[in-house]
Amino acid sequence: MRKKIFLALKIFVSVFLIVFLFKQADTNKVLEIMRSMDITLFLFAISLYALSQIVSAFRWSLFLPHADIHLPFLKLVSLYYIGMFFNMFLPTIIGGDVVKSYYLYKFSGKGGNSIASVFLDRFTGFFALVTIAFVSLIIGYRYVEDTNIPLFVISLTSMFLLVSLIIWNRSLHRGALVFIDKIRLLGINEKFESLYNAVMLYKGEPQVLLKAFLISFVVQIKGVVIFYLISRGFGLNVSIGYFFMFVPIAVSISMIPISLSGLGLREGAFVYLFSKVGMTSAQALSISLAGFAIMVLLGLVGGVEYIRVGSVKDTVKSQESRVRSQENSH
Numbered sequence: 001m002r003k004k005i006f007l008a009l010k011i012f013v014s015v016f017l018i019v020f021l022f023k024q025a026d027t028n029k030v031l032e033i034m035r036s037m038d039i040t041l042f043l044f045a046i047s048l049y050a051l052s053q054i055v056s057a058f059r060w061s062l063f064l065p066h067a068d069i070h071l072p073f074l075k076l077v078s079l080y081y082i083g084m085f086f087n088m089f090l091p092t093i094i095g096g097d098v099v100k101s102y103y104l105y106k107f108s109g110k111g112g113n114s115i116a117s118v119f120l121d122r123f124t125g126f127f128a129l130v131t132i133a134f135v136s137l138i139i140g141y142r143y144v145e146d147t148n149i150p151l152f153v154i155s156l157t158s159m160f161l162l163v164s165l166i167i168w169n170r171s172l173h174r175g176a177l178v179f180i181d182k183i184r185l186l187g188i189n190e191k192f193e194s195l196y197n198a199v200m201l202y203k204g205e206p207q208v209l210l211k212a213f214l215i216s217f218v219v220q221i222k223g224v225v226i227f228y229l230i231s232r233g234f235g236l237n238v239s240i241g242y243f244f245m246f247v248p249i250a251v252s253i254s255m256i257p258i259s260l261s262g263l264g265l266r267e268g269a270f271v272y273l274f275s276k277v278g279m280t281s282a283q284a285l286s287i288s289l290a291g292f293a294i295m296v297l298l299g300l301v302g303g304v305e306y307i308r309v310g311s312v313k314d315t316v317k318s319q320e321s322r323v324r325s326q327e328n329s330h
């Protein structure tokens with residue numbers, strides 16, 4: 001019941017914010033801008049986003065050999081798209097990560113290592129996002145100094161650094177476990193310890209982490225470029241520098257878990273931030289909604305892939321059947 005109530009509240013927040021923003025921007029103006037999109041640039045933006053998912057799957061693949069998990073790269077790309085589908089259409093932002101972890105566990109039989117690989121993939125991506133958002137705040141501070149955005153970005157960065165220290169520093173990690181055990185938080189200490197032990201497999205592999213961090217920056221930069229291409233598709237001539245300043249902040253705000261897939265929060269952040277540099281509300285809202293439309297389109301591709309692949313149970317049965325067939329042939 002609590003999950004249903006929380007989901008209903010998320011839907012309400014997203015709908016309320018979108019309706020409010022459309023009224024503020026004038027729906028007819030937004031529709032007019034959307035119809036003016038250069039299809040060639042829009043298709044290029046879609047292709048770039050699709051490529052980003054493949055690059056992200058490659059980042060994920062870096063963590064698997066050290067966890068003694070071996071899957072074909074195309075299978076990982078398939079799982080990444082399936083995860084994106086569940087991220088878009090499940091009521092939590094980690095829905096896709098849970099699905100990817102579960103598939104990987106069923107394929108490999110290594111639960112802790114599967115979760116650790118997905119966690120580190122997400123961790124390195126979040127590191128790049130937070131870093132770019134913090135640098136963006138410093139560069140564009142004068143645009144947001146009279147808002148709560150600096151407090152939000154600084155708090156987000158601080159929390160991420162604290163969690164990182166707890167994960168990678170053994171003394172802080174043990175202290176956190178003692179604290180969690182004292183408050184008896186749903187037995188989470190055992191789960192946290194299991195994840196920690198799996199993550200520690202990579203502590204002696206700095207080259208793997210460095211590659212993943214560098215790839216994460218590439219992925220985040222591509223995300224900024226996609227929104228810039230959308231703006232150019234609408235015929236706008238706003239400097240790409242503003243996109244590097246504002247998009248990471250808007251994406252960070254959209255991660256606050258009070259709406260569906262950040263819908264409404266991201267659009268509100270776009271409208272507020274880009275209005276500081278001369279964009280109209282209709283233009284900023286159109287850019288954000290077009291970016292969201294690209295995510296939905298590729299998320300649906302993940303849904304089609306999920307149907308093609310079948311459920312986890314069916315996929316594992318099929319894999320076991322192929323293995324038995326190969327053994328019998330030998």
